[in-house]
Amino acid sequence: MNGSPNRGQDVQPVSNSVDTDAHALTVAITRGDREALGQLFDRYYTMMLNECRKSSGTNSILAEDAAQEAWLRVARRPVECSSAGQLAAWLRKVAMSASIDLLRSELARRVRERAVSRTNDEAVRFLDDHDRLEEARIALMSLERDTSDGALLLALRTRSEVTVAQLAKSLGIGASALDSKLRRAAAQARATLEGQQ
Numbered sequence: 001m002n003g004s005p006n007r008g009q010d011v012q013p014v015s016n017s018v019d020t021d022a023h024a025l026t027v028a029i030t031r032g033d034r035e036a037l038g039q040l041f042d043r044y045y046t047m048m049l050n051e052c053r054k055s056s057g058t059n060s061i062l063a064e065d066a067a068q069e070a071w072l073r074v075a076r077r078p079v080e081c082s083s084a085g086q087l088a089a090w091l092r093k094v095a096m097s098a099s100i101d102l103l104r105s106e107l108a109r110r111v112r113e114r115a116v117s118r119t120n121d122e123a124v125r126f127l128d129d130h131d132r133l134e135e136a137r138i139a140l141m142s143l144e145r146d147t148s149d150g151a152l153l154l155a156l157r158t159r160s161e162v163t164v165a166q167l168a169k170s171l172g173i174g175a176s177a178l179d180s181k182l183r184r185a186a187a188q189a190r191a192t193l194e195g196q197q
Helices: 003-030 034-056 060-076 084-119 123-141 145-159 164-171 175-196
Strands: none
Touching: 003 034, 003 084, 034 060, 034 084, 060 084, 164 175
16 A cells, blocks of 8 residues: 555656656747757657658658648747647647648649649640659658758748748748758759759
8 A cells, every 4th residue: 555655656756857848848949949949859750740641641742741841830830838748739730730731732733733634725734844843842852851941941932922031031030041041952952853864
């Protein structure tokens, strides 16, 4: 009988420690601590990717895109969480939201393609352009990890209908700095594509 309360006491500090760590980490991220964001990424990357895979179905490229979008959202709008459970729930919600948005975008793209292919004399040219864009997108995903920020920014820029200035403002960086990163990422993507041909 005496052993039971001690076991309960041993469990409680571990739980509190994990919750305290999650809270401290999210507080640091909301204050702009990039190292804390990196720690969060390292700890939860696999969970977020798996959540995106569940939401995206069998399309692994879409799942990877959704995971990248989810991490961009985490970086742009971090949330302070009081416990590890709350943090995991929030990250799952962000991953699911990113997956749903990309699935909607993909479905809308397919509807547009079908409409164009039925009604437009330039359907063949349109589909060729689409294939080139798809190859470019896949090439972007194959860039080295050290260029992943540029690839993510380029993907975000091409998928959104905002100006470079608007995107830079939402990311909290200068427009000229963003433009420079986008140009470098585009050049690297072109070089990668030319190397594959």
